[in-house]
Amino acid sequence: MPSVSTMSPAEAREMIRNNEWMKPTAGVANGYTQANLVVLPKELAFEFLLFCQRNPKPCPVLDVTEPGSWVPTLVAPEADLRVDLPKYRIYRNGELTEERTDILDLWNERMVGFLLGCSFTFEYALINNGIPVRHIEENRNVPMYKTNIPCVKAGRFEGPMVVSMRPIPEKDVVRAVQVTSRFPSVHGAPFHIGNPDRIGIKDIHKPDFGDPVTIREGEIPVFWACGVTPQAVAMLVKPEIMITHAPGHMFITDLRDEQFGVL
Amino acid sequence: MPSVSTMSPAEAREMIRNNEWMKPTAGVANGYTQANLVVLPKELAFEFLLFCQRNPKPCPVLDVTEPGSWVPTLVAPEADLRVDLPKYRIYRNGELTEERTDILDLWNERMVGFLLGCSFTFEYALINNGIPVRHIEENRNVPMYKTNIPCVKAGRFEGPMVVSMRPIPEKDVVRAVQVTSRFPSVHGAPFHIGNPDRIGIKDIHKPDFGDPVTIREGEIPVFWACGVTPQAVAMLVKPEIMITHAPGHMFITDLRDEQFGVL
Numbered sequence: 001m002p003s004v005s006t007m008s009p010a011e012a013r014e015m016i017r018n019n020e021w022m023k024p025t026a027g028v029a030n031g032y033t034q035a036n037l038v039v040l041p042k043e044l045a046f047e048f049l050l051f052c053q054r055n056p057k058p059c060p061v062l063d064v065t066e067p068g069s070w071v072p073t074l075v076a077p078e079a080d081l082r083v084d085l086p087k088y089r090i091y092r093n094g095e096l097t098e099e100r101t102d103i104l105d106l107w108n109e110r111m112v113g114f115l116l117g118c119s120f121t122f123e124y125a126l127i128n129n130g131i132p133v134r135h136i137e138e139n140r141n142v143p144m145y146k147t148n149i150p151c152v153k154a155g156r157f158e159g160p161m162v163v164s165m166r167p168i169p170e171k172d173v174v175r176a177v178q179v180t181s182r183f184p185s186v187h188g189a190p191f192h193i194g195n196p197d198r199i200g201i202k203d204i205h206k207p208d209f210g211d212p213v214t215i216r217e218g219e220i221p222v223f224w225a226c227g228v229t230p231q232a233v234a235m236l237v238k239p240e241i242m243i244t245h246a247p248g249h250m251f252i253t254d255l256r257d258e259q260f261g262v263l
Numbered sequence: 264m265p266s267v268s269t270m271s272p273a274e275a276r277e278m279i280r281n282n283e284w285m286k287p288t289a290g291v292a293n294g295y296t297q298a299n300l301v302v303l304p305k306e307l308a309f310e311f312l313l314f315c316q317r318n319p320k321p322c323p324v325l326d327v328t329e330p331g332s333w334v335p336t337l338v339a340p341e342a343d344l345r346v347d348l349p350k351y352r353i354y355r356n357g358e359l360t361e362e363r364t365d366i367l368d369l370w371n372e373r374m375v376g377f378l379l380g381c382s383f384t385f386e387y388a389l390i391n392n393g394i395p396v397r398h399i400e401e402n403r404n405v406p407m408y409k410t411n412i413p414c415v416k417a418g419r420f421e422g423p424m425v426v427s428m429r430p431i432p433e434k435d436v437v438r439a440v441q442v443t444s445r446f447p448s449v450h451g452a453p454f455h456i457g458n459p460d461r462i463g464i465k466d467i468h469k470p471d472f473g474d475p476v477t478i479r480e481g482e483i484p485v486f487w488a489c490g491v492t493p494q495a496v497a498m499l500v501k502p503e504i505m506i507t508h509a510p511g512h513m514f515i516t517d518l519r520d521e522q523f524g525v526l
Contacts, residue, residue, distance in 0.1 A: 046309035049316065050327055054337060064313055066418065074317060074415060152337060155329065181526045184447065188525065262451065262525055263444045 024248030047155030058229035087246035094238035117186035143207035148200025287511030310418030321492035323380035350509035357501035380449030406470035411463025
């Protein structure tokens with residue numbers, strides 16, 4: 001078996017499908033884009049897609065399946081969204097009821113799968129540019145915060161934007177904006193630089209999700225729109241059923257991160 | 264009355280709403296983004312939005328209304344899509360049946376309006392970079408061609424991509440790629456450079472839509488995905504009713520072209 005980091009996406013998905021990898025996917029099939037999963041019944045699909053279209057920074061859509069199909073034809077035409085993620089979360093009426101390693105028996109002809117870009121892609125680009133990513137250095141989850149900035153409403157979907165924070169050395173802030181601007185389909189440029197209070201964050205050391213990280217002297221907190229937003233917003237609608245990836249247990253696409261660069 | 268080119272978008276839309284301007288909108292409210300309109304019944308809205316999401320180069324979505332609403336809240340929250348375009352086309356079962364200056368009596372609670380980015384935005388950027396835009400110089404319609412490249416299918420929506428062509432001096436081709444890459448939400452970077460035959464175009468001097476333009480010695484034909492694509496594809500579905508802008512008679516948004524630049 002090749003090292004997980006140098007596996008092809010197809011090899012990695014096969015390993016995952018066979019339940020030989022039930023852990024987070026960071027570092028698996030390095031250089032290939034990983035995605036957040038949201039599965040909703042088709043009755044909610046138009047409104048949710050509209051919500052994503054109106055809020056592209058927190059909800060960058062990479063692929064959407066035909067109703068009933070488990071195949072993400074744009075980003076991995078050989079994949080099966082029912083078995084190719086290492087861990088799923090099942091929400092019923094807005095409550096987490098279960099975690100499991102496949103969703104074969106839950107998928108029916110009403111299901112629509114949404115794959116949304118994730119920050120792994122731009123973090124890789126930051127690191128390649130010599131810009132430190134603190135939560136990776138400290139082996140923690142990225143700190144995430146609810147803001148006081150409302151998303152643009154779409155049908156029943158509404159709620160505040162969630163952001164992630166990375167402390168960036170002052171000298172690297174401009175470059176961090178440039179580097180991440182290249183990737184609008186995976187959250188893109190920062191949402192806010194410098195003043196947590198301005199976007200409704202009371203205590204930078206107490207994130208709403210994930211872990212706090214060290215902010216050093218001479219570093220600026222830089223905030224990016226976060227892919228937790230659409231899940232949090234969908235939960236508020238309390239759909240009869242909603243399925244997502246478990247945190248960190250992402251879907252691995254056939255596309256390389258660099259292919260999402262617009263320039 | 265101020266000159267049409269320096270009017271605000273709101274002033275321009277009011278003039279249009281009062282039927283004081285029933286001509287093409289090129290040059291009206293200069294610097295503000297203009298958009299293509301497609302109105303479809305909500306039964307087709309999810310599939311059409313999915314089609315656009317899968318084919319972002321020909322179908323760059325700027326805004327979508329809530330079903331029944333005529334207000335494009337993202338790009339012009341004070342506007343009314345039923346009256347704010349100078350000319351509309353009505354298609355019934357895929358056939359053009361009528362042109363009119365408002366669609367007040369056709370709009371009902373099933374209607375969903377889609378605003379799609381148009382090439383005016385990137386042409387303005389090309390001109391600002393000193394790159395000639397031949398059909399503007401020659402006061403013609405841009406030449407457009409059906410290609411042999413299929414769009415990615417979504418539900419009932421499928422068909423070939425339509426491209427527009429601009430002859431670019433060899434020395435400016437790289438810059439033309441850079442300049443238009445900044446604007447992924449208005450067709451973005453070229454789709455093809457140099458070989459019409461390769462994308463199924465038999466005779467560059469006989470466009471399928473629009474007018475032929477002069478290609479000079481030392482110029483390369485450069486092709487961009489064209490906003491005619493989604494209309495052409497929607498027509499094939501023969502919806503009971505579909506409403507579009509009349510060619511060149513666009514919707515004027517409140518947003519400046521530069522606001523769509525990703526970098």
